[in-house]
Amino acid sequence: IHAGIEVGDPAPPIVLADLSGQPLRLSDHAGQPVIVYFWASWCPSCIDEFPLLEAALTAHAADGLTVLGVIYRDRSEPAAAFMSSLGATWSSAMDPDEAVAGAYGIYGAPEAFFIDGGGVVRARQIGPFTEADLQEHLATILPGD
Numbered sequence: 001i002h003a004g005i006e007v008g009d010p011a012p013p014i015v016l017a018d019l020s021g022q023p024l025r026l027s028d029h030a031g032q033p034v035i036v037y038f039w040a041s042w043c044p045s046c047i048d049e050f051p052l053l054e055a056a057l058t059a060h061a062a063d064g065l066t067v068l069g070v071i072y073r074d075r076s077e078p079a080a081a082f083m084s085s086l087g088a089t090w091s092s093a094m095d096p097d098e099a100v101a102g103a104y105g106i107y108g109a110p111e112a113f114f115i116d117g118g119g120v121v122r123a124r125q126i127g128p129f130t131e132a133d134l135q136e137h138l139a140t141i142l143p144g145d
Contacts, residue, residue, distance in 0.1 A: 004104065004105025004106070004107075005103075005104050005105055005113065005121050005124065006121070006124075007121055007122060007123060007124055008120065008121065008122075009120070009121050010119055010120055010121070011026060011034075011036065011113065011115045011119050011120065011121050012100070012103035012104060013025075013026055013027060013103075014026040014036065014068060014070070014093075014100050015027075016070070016093035016094065016095060016100065017093060017094070018091040018092060018093045019071075019076055019079065019080050019083070019091075019092055019093065019094070022091070024068060024091050024092075024093040026068060026115075026119075029064075029066050029068070030117070030119060031064075031117045032063075032064035032065070032066055032117055033060070033063060033064065033065050033066070033114075033115070033116060033117060033138075033141040033142055033143075034065075034066045034067070034068060034114075034115045034141075035053065035056075035065070035066070035067045035068070035112055035113070035114055035115070036068050036070060036104070036112065036113040036115060037049075037053065037067055037068070037069050037070070037110065037111075037112045038069075038070045038071075038072045038101060038104070038106050038108075038109050038110060038111040038112070039069055039070075039071065039072065039092070039109050039110050040071060040072045040073060040074040040079070040109040041071075041074050041078040041079050041081070041082035042074065042078075042109075043109040043110055045110055045127075045128035046082075046109065046110050047086065048128070049110055049128065049129060050083075050086040050087075050088055051086070052129070052131055052134050053067050053088075053090070053134075054086075054087065054088065054089065056134060056138060057089065057090065060138065060142060063142050063143055065138075065142070066090065067090035068090065068091060068092075068093075069083075069088070069090055069091065069092030069093065070092070070093060070095050070100050070101065071092055071093065071094050071095060072095065072098075072101055072106070072108070072109040073098075073109070074094075076094055079092065079094070106126075107126055107127075110125075110127065110128055110129075111124075111125065111126055111127070112124070112125040112129060112137070113125075114137045114138065114140055114141045115141060116140070116141040117141075117143075122137075122140035122141050123136075123137035123140045123141070125137060
């Protein structure tokens with residue numbers, strides 16, 4: 001059992017290689033709102049959540065919103081096929097020794113952490129989210145109008 005990250009904690013660092021072999025680092029997005037999204041190709045609710053995340057990226061492009069996917073207990077081939085079939089545009093990385101999942105203390109996929117530009121976790125969604133949940137959490141990390 002992991003203690004996990006609480007709202008208000010600094011987000012643990014993420015340094016992984018994405019599915020195309022490029023570095024995926026949370027630190028590359030300092031100053032931007034970021035959703036760290038733990039998912040898997042075997043996760044039924046992820047099918048519903050991918051389009052919601054894609055829509056959020058489009059809607060908040062001007063705010064610099066980024067999604068960093070961390071693939072949980074899956075293999076790279078089905079994960080890549082899943083992303084492709086759902087038209088996901090964000091980067092996702094394997095977490096081979098579950099070091100990132102452990103650092104964040106996740107329970108399973110899906111799970112999402114909403115991190116503000118200062119690197120602080122402002123919201124955490126354990127399990128599936130709805131459009132309303134997503135908007136509520138985004139409001140905690142997007143710059144105010």
